Amino acid sequence: MCGRYYIDEETAMELQKIVLHIDKKLNPAHYSRDIVPSALAPVITNGSNEMSLELFNWGFLGYNQKGLIINARAETVSEKKSFKDCLADRRCIIPAKGFYEWDQSRNKFTFQNTKKRIMLMAGLYNADNRFVIITTKANESMEKIHDRMPLVLSDNLVHDWLFDSQETINILNKMPPLLERSSDMEQMRLEFY
Template identity: 50%
Template sequence: MCGRYFIDDETSKEIKKILQQIDKKSASSEFGCRDIRPSDRAPVLTARKGAVDAEMIEWGFPGFQKKGLIINARSETVLEKPMFRDSVLNRRCILPASGYYEWSRDRTKYAFRPKNAGTLYMAGIYKLFDQGMRFVILTTAPNPSVQDIHDRMPLVLKRETAEAWLLDDSNVEALLAVRPEELDRSSDYEQMSLF
């Protein structure tokens, strides 16, 4: 499960660079460094008219009978679930992040980041609800760098396959089965300053 992720200065700059490439300079001030929690609005890469686009979308589908939030969907079963099937076929997204957090059974907080210290591209899906546009993060079985901390991890795509996730409908099933690369793990991640 992925219940919180973060964007540092380097990833924030990369998001702003993508925005400049798609001529969305006015929205770039919303894409700063911070922790992203369920129900927060976050920068999301989507596909619009055959090209990559970016917008702010709220994290979490409304729960059943409008109770709670559904923040993750299992990549292995997302095509079978009525709540997610149409979104995975037609409304895929990428959540750019510097890393994500996971807590162990003894409540130790771990930060997981790409080994190259670049941007993490988490696969997601989105959908329009009465309350507005919402996204969930797809999860998969953990790789060896995560498995002793948690039994799930985000479906992390390489930069080269992130665009295919957004734009190539014929590749969806193959990308849902991707095994993410190993990540760096630390338990001494310094809390980002709010000021």
């Protein structure tokens, strides 16, 4: 789940409001695109006990530096060797406008946060400046398309996710908010009388 997400210009502008000291490398026009695995993307970290915007690559290198691990399951992240240390002190937030998912028939769906202009997904980063997105069991807005979805954080969980290690497990067990789903190819429904 969550193999591609996107950032638009409005989302990039919102990032500037969230983080006071934006890295000069963050050019809103440059990030108005789809973010794919291995791409450089903005993430919000807990650097120096304050929110910091960094540019990291999406995906941990797999075993023997082969392949990419792009997601971590909320249910097992505290047990897996690749993620356990990151969960303790390298939690991050991945900002996006929304993400894409495909159903079994390969129809593409877009998911966005209905209550905010920006979506904040929980993640982890490692010492190699790479990040993964944490996924959880799908809620009602997602379950007909896929059984997993990103762990989307509400505003009141942002600070705790980044800075309060004791709240981490509680946050991992929270159900994400309902999302708005759309498709370029929505089927027409005809009513017959």
